Amino acid sequence: MQFFRAIIFKVLSVLLFVVMAGIIKSVSDHVPPGQSVFFRSLFAIPVIVVWLAMRKELRIGFKTQNPMNHVWRGVIGTSAMAMTFGALGLLPLPEMTAIGYAMPIFVVVFAAMFLNEPVRLFRLMTVAVGLVGVMIIMAPRLSVDVIDVSETLGAVLALGSAVTAALAQVFIRKLTKTETTSSIVFWFSVTATGLSLLTIYWGWVVPTPKEAALLVLAGIIGGVGQILLTSSYRLADASFVAPFEYSSMLFSIAIGFAFFDEVPTSTTLIGASVVIFAGILIIWRERQLGLERTKTRKAMSPQG
Template sequence: MARMNALKGIALQIGATFVFTIMAAMVRIVSERIPTGEVVFARSFFALFPLLALLALRNEIGAAVRTAHPLGHVLRGLIGVLAMSLSFTALAFLPLADATAIGFTAPLITVALAAVMLGERVQFYRWAAVAVGLAGVVVMLWPHIGGGFETRESAIGATCALIGAFCTAGAMVQVRRLTATESTAAIVFYFQSLAAVAGLATAAWGWVLPNWGDAALLIAIGLFGGVGQILLTESYRFAPASVVAPFNYSAMVWSLLLGFVLFGEIPPLLVVAGALIVIGAGLFVILRERQLGVKREQDAAAGPPGGPAT
């Protein structure tokens, strides 16, 4: 068990978001020429190499292939592949920052789905945060589908990004179910493997032979995805989720910077405003959960009312 080190956990989380944003930028570049299914295959297959290297280093290969619920992994894989495909499609039609911002809705949607599908008790403040976050989504989407001054491609991208966020939330709910019996190594390994197989199956609908530059980008997409997954997982080894999770929103900073530098993109003010609303709602849920967690620990340490029995 790794010792708690909040600064290291935060640094790893920020590093993970940076790596994932670079990966998303590369997906945006190749998506102009490479089919989505081919990109999904590259993202998943080449990600296996750094992941398997880490598992081998920790002698966790056995834990990665051991499973009590193979069908649960299949369901998680199908939902996850759909989420990945939709998010990659969104990147082909939307500016990098816009696609990233809409993706921030996934954690809030997870709250609602967990209440419905897992029977989790969701307090009023969390439902209020979800409602506020969804209002932020409307603000973000307005320039793309409501204002009437964007292209058809922009509307398609925004729709794919939002549906992809719902699928990501669904995948997270399934991950919560799997964690009851499955190791983290198994959940990550089976998802990457199933996603690679699903991506490979799309070859029947026509892949293209990439040039050397695109081939290098496809390999890099997978490697960056694998490294990002490792950094993300490691961040939770060194600090509680309530500490490191807020720094996932640093992805908005990276996407704004990379979008401007690589593509000359400047998102509309409404998109930025909506993103800030969604981020604020997400941070409220995280910080409130942390406060409640501390209170529960204090109550447990204090013992039952009236003090210990004598």
């Protein structure tokens, strides 16, 4: 029953994040990415605070041992969010989602670079396969025959968001050694709100009442999605629920078609399939290694 709840929470969080992305995309013609980041972050805070209060973790959420680490994590995460929102205004939603699947691939690379995690032949092969999938997706946007340069910019921003999101994941791994999940979630929303204000210089706009309502809704949905995601990882191992992240392709295709008349190209679907295959292999391998480490610890324990 617990595993079933974890799956439900994960899939619901994925759905909410895709809906949030669709909302941001719907206002992207008028509202700049930095302003969207501000609304997304600010209006997620009340949701997170209420959640922490309900769990009696409010004090834990405020408490931090390394405030500057939260700031740096905020800089990286906010950059990833801004590039994601920028790309949403330039690319079809399914294509943006597909390129985002490259994030776990880059996590493997950065974990080896910055956390000294071993990278054996199997991981190298999955990274190579994943990068091939990414290039398949991006190839039409990087071709010399591209008519709309904005699509090329969108593809570059989408890939940049995957890279910086992977860096953020590596930074979170380091943060979890001294910080609680509650504080990481709370302080990211706070730092992202503050950092997004710096983009006022590049021109914010006065949103229409409809746009303002949608932006507030995006923030609330993002906050609820974050809570559901965190809850799913509380109930089950990350390696168990992580594959359900790929349900976002189905949701993005449905929302893209229903609201933006977008139909994914065969190239996008083929490339996404390759990246998803590589991602699942990485998740499976991580699970196997986790089981091996658990067996080793039990064997070495006095009770083992």
